[in-house]
Amino acid sequence: KISYSTVRRLTLYLRELEGLLEEGQKTVSSRELAAAAGVKATQLRKDLSFFGSFGVRGRGYDAEDLADNIRRILGVNKEWPTVLVGAGSLGHALAGYKGFALHNIRFVGVLDSDPAKIGTTLAGLTIEPLERIWDYPKEKGGKIVVLAVPASAAQDVADMAIRAGYDGIINFAPVRLRVPPVVALYSVDLSMAFEHVTFELSTEN
Amino acid sequence: KISYSTVRRLTLYLRELEGLLEEGQKTVSSRELAAAAGVKATQLRKDLSFFGSFGVRGRGYDAEDLADNIRRILGVNKEWPTVLVGAGSLGHALAGYKGFALHNIRFVGVLDSDPAKIGTTLAGLTIEPLERIWDYPKEKGGKIVVLAVPASAAQDVADMAIRAGYDGIINFAPVRLRVPPVVALYSVDLSMAFEHVTFELSTEN
Ligand SMILES: NC(=O)c1ccc[n+]([C@@H]2O[C@H](COP(=O)([O-])OP(=O)(O)OC[C@H]3O[C@@H](n4cnc5c(N)ncnc54)[C@H](O)[C@@H]3O)[C@@H](O)[C@H]2O)c1
Ligand SMILES: NC(=O)c1ccc[n+]([C@@H]2O[C@H](COP(=O)([O-])OP(=O)(O)OC[C@H]3O[C@@H](n4cnc5c(N)ncnc54)[C@H](O)[C@@H]3O)[C@@H](O)[C@H]2O)c1
Missing domain, CATH: 3.40.50.720 (NAD(P)-binding Rossmann-like Domain)
Structure with missing residues (x-):
């Protein structure tokens, strides 16, 4: 069972990604996204690995792509x-x-x-x-x-x-x-x- | 620096303790409190150990005592x-x-x-x-x-x-x-x- 804290962090990652996309940023490293959400980069990578493999090692994540994946995981890709x-x-x-x-x-x-x-x-x-x-x-x-x-x-x-x-x-x-x-x-x-x-x-x- | 998630869990532990106290419960084990907050017992013990040693191994925590300690840690023991x-x-x-x-x-x-x-x-x-x-x-x-x-x-x-x-x-x-x-x-x-x-x-x- 996925813990409350993991779900909470996913909602935070989504907000931070939406903020970056609003400012026109297209890619983001796990270090940068983790810092924006107030967690360690290892925690962020561990959270995401539960649900699949996103991003390319060394090149970070595509912000839009990762946001869409997190929306799907949280269920808010549908109404x-x-x-x-x-x-x-x-x-x-x-x-x-x-x-x-x-x-x-x-x-x-x-x-x-x-x-x-x-x-x-x-x-x-x-x-x-x-x-x-x-x-x-x-x-x-x-x-x-x-x-x-x-x-x-x-x-x-x-x-x-x-x-x-x-x-x-x-x-x-x-x-x-x-x-x-x-x-x-x-x-x-x-x-x-x-x-x-x-x-x-x-x-x- | 204490992460956002740790502070969030502390606020949750406090609500769960307040709920137990309202129902008249005086002591609680780390297993029971963790389950009520939707986290693992190892996570709860790790969180609390940052701030001191509470409770007696094998006998659990005094609910009022732990709630007071968490209020003090969160700063809501004062106005x-x-x-x-x-x-x-x-x-x-x-x-x-x-x-x-x-x-x-x-x-x-x-x-x-x-x-x-x-x-x-x-x-x-x-x-x-x-x-x-x-x-x-x-x-x-x-x-x-x-x-x-x-x-x-x-x-x-x-x-x-x-x-x-x-x-x-x-x-x-x-x-x-x-x-x-x-x-x-x-x-x-x-x-x-x-x-x-x-x-x-x-x-x-
Ligand atoms: N974060 C959330 O989950 C959440 C939920 C609901 C509402 N909101 C937000 O909360 C805010 C308030 O929502 P609401 O439904 O009460 O709106 P509202 O329009 O009913 O109230 C806004 C109040 O702010 C006052 N105001 C406007 N400019 C001001 C200024 N410069 N200085 C002082 N007061 C000013 C207005 O006179 C009004 O009384 C909105 O930004 C809304 O988007 C957030
Ligand atoms: N959790 C929080 O952080 C938070 C913050 C603010 C308010 N609240 C709580 O939210 C609730 C609403 O607050 P409010 O300021 O809007 O109060 P309010 O009195 O303005 O609104 C309550 C509404 O509920 C309606 N109502 C009462 N009994 C009902 C019933 N059986 N079926 C359908 N409708 C009914 C009333 O007619 C009224 O319109 C309160 O319980 C309040 O304590 C919680």
């Missing part, structure tokens, strides 16, 4: 119809974020339990009642659901989504969800982002 | 006064998130350039004009700034924050910021969270 549950502040910020479409994450539905929100639009989608969660897997091939609801509602909504046939859950609510092992769950806690900064500021002392 | 720039959808979601206070991140100021927002309140703070960024390091010991502004404004705001004396930046804007090496910068891209899920769903195929 993932996604349903957003919770159209509050966080839901608004997520629905409006262009970074998702760049990585083939497409919101096909936005659901909320607040009658005042139902029928209004968000990022071009009409906010619908929670019950529509059952319809999206059949209607739009909805595979992934995002939970941007309060902690008190998250487990119930997750249970509903699993029964409705969603395969993946991205959870933002501050609660430990219990889901069957077959469901791919990823919980976000943005305070972890701060800890990268506080660690750096603390070790300098 | 970090933080200024939020951008009171849009994302800013509202961040200011209202209780997970930050649990890890000693305290918003002391919320700034925005939109006159219609200035003077209104968000999470108990009055939204002030961007120029106040200069005052917070002296007035409230502001050390970290969060950028929840559009990509077009992010570099300018970052430059201002660096000149005003902030040590750390958490950037949400989809743009590669250029900052001097002495500044601790962490950029968030939530599409990375999706890639953990799409990877898991793709490898099953």
Whole structure:
């Protein structure tokens, strides 16, 4: 089984490659890419060797080619119809974020339990009642659901989504969800982002 | 230099320990904690050995003790006064998130350039004009700034924050910021969270 850290590093390599390509760079050495991602070059070569052999020894990698390979490995070379549950502040910020479409994450539905929100639009989608969660897997091939609801509602909504046939859950609510092992769950806690900064500021002392 | 991946795993170990403590568990083995964090037990022991010797061989770790040690290593055993720039959808979601206070991140100021927002309140703070960024390091010991502004404004705001004396930046804007090496910068891209899920769903195929 590939560890969390390996997947995390692959997502980082992809962002760094996309940055280099934006600046017009066509090839990159493992040393340069590893340094940009904050890891050792040996770690980067080990990570990539799990999935095949890329690049030519001594000449580095073709940046576009390697980015395409990593997208394929991460599964974002194809589109993932996604349903957003919770159209509050966080839901608004997520629905409006262009970074998702760049990585083939497409919101096909936005659901909320607040009658005042139902029928209004968000990022071009009409906010619908929670019950529509059952319809999206059949209607739009909805595979992934995002939970941007309060902690008190998250487990119930997750249970509903699993029964409705969603395969993946991205959870933002501050609660430990219990889901069957077959469901791919990823919980976000943005305070972890701060800890990268506080660690750096603390070790300098 | 400690790699990005090591710091990331430490943040994960801390969340898993907090989860176990919430459920009333007092001790944990390296095997159990590693499995919960999605890494190998050898990796966990190696990570912790960088920072000292914790736990007793064969008897595992005291969960509260280890969590306190990791908080100290990550620097979140003390408070970090933080200024939020951008009171849009994302800013509202961040200011209202209780997970930050649990890890000693305290918003002391919320700034925005939109006159219609200035003077209104968000999470108990009055939204002030961007120029106040200069005052917070002296007035409230502001050390970290969060950028929840559009990509077009992010570099300018970052430059201002660096000149005003902030040590750390958490950037949400989809743009590669250029900052001097002495500044601790962490950029968030939530599409990375999706890639953990799409990877898991793709490898099953
Ligand atoms: N993980 C993180 O880093 C992070 C950061 C910010 C916010 N959050 C969390 O994200 C969640 C949303 O935050 P927010 O600021 O947008 O809150 P919010 O109150 O603005 O929005 C919550 C939305 O969920 C809707 N809702 C409530 N119960 C529902 C249900 N059963 N079904 C469908 N919709 C329902 C509400 O009507 C509302 O529109 C909260 O749990 C918050 O703690 C997490
Ligand atoms: N990284 C991620 O995963 C992620 C996710 C969601 C949103 N975003 C990004 O976060 C940012 C904010 O998103 P949002 O949905 O809250 O947008 P928004 O338009 O709702 O909010 C932006 C706010 O910034 C303010 N602003 C603009 N220029 C400013 C300046 N020079 N100084 C101070 N304030 C300024 C605006 O007045 C507004 O209140 C965007 O760049 C968006 O792309 C990132």
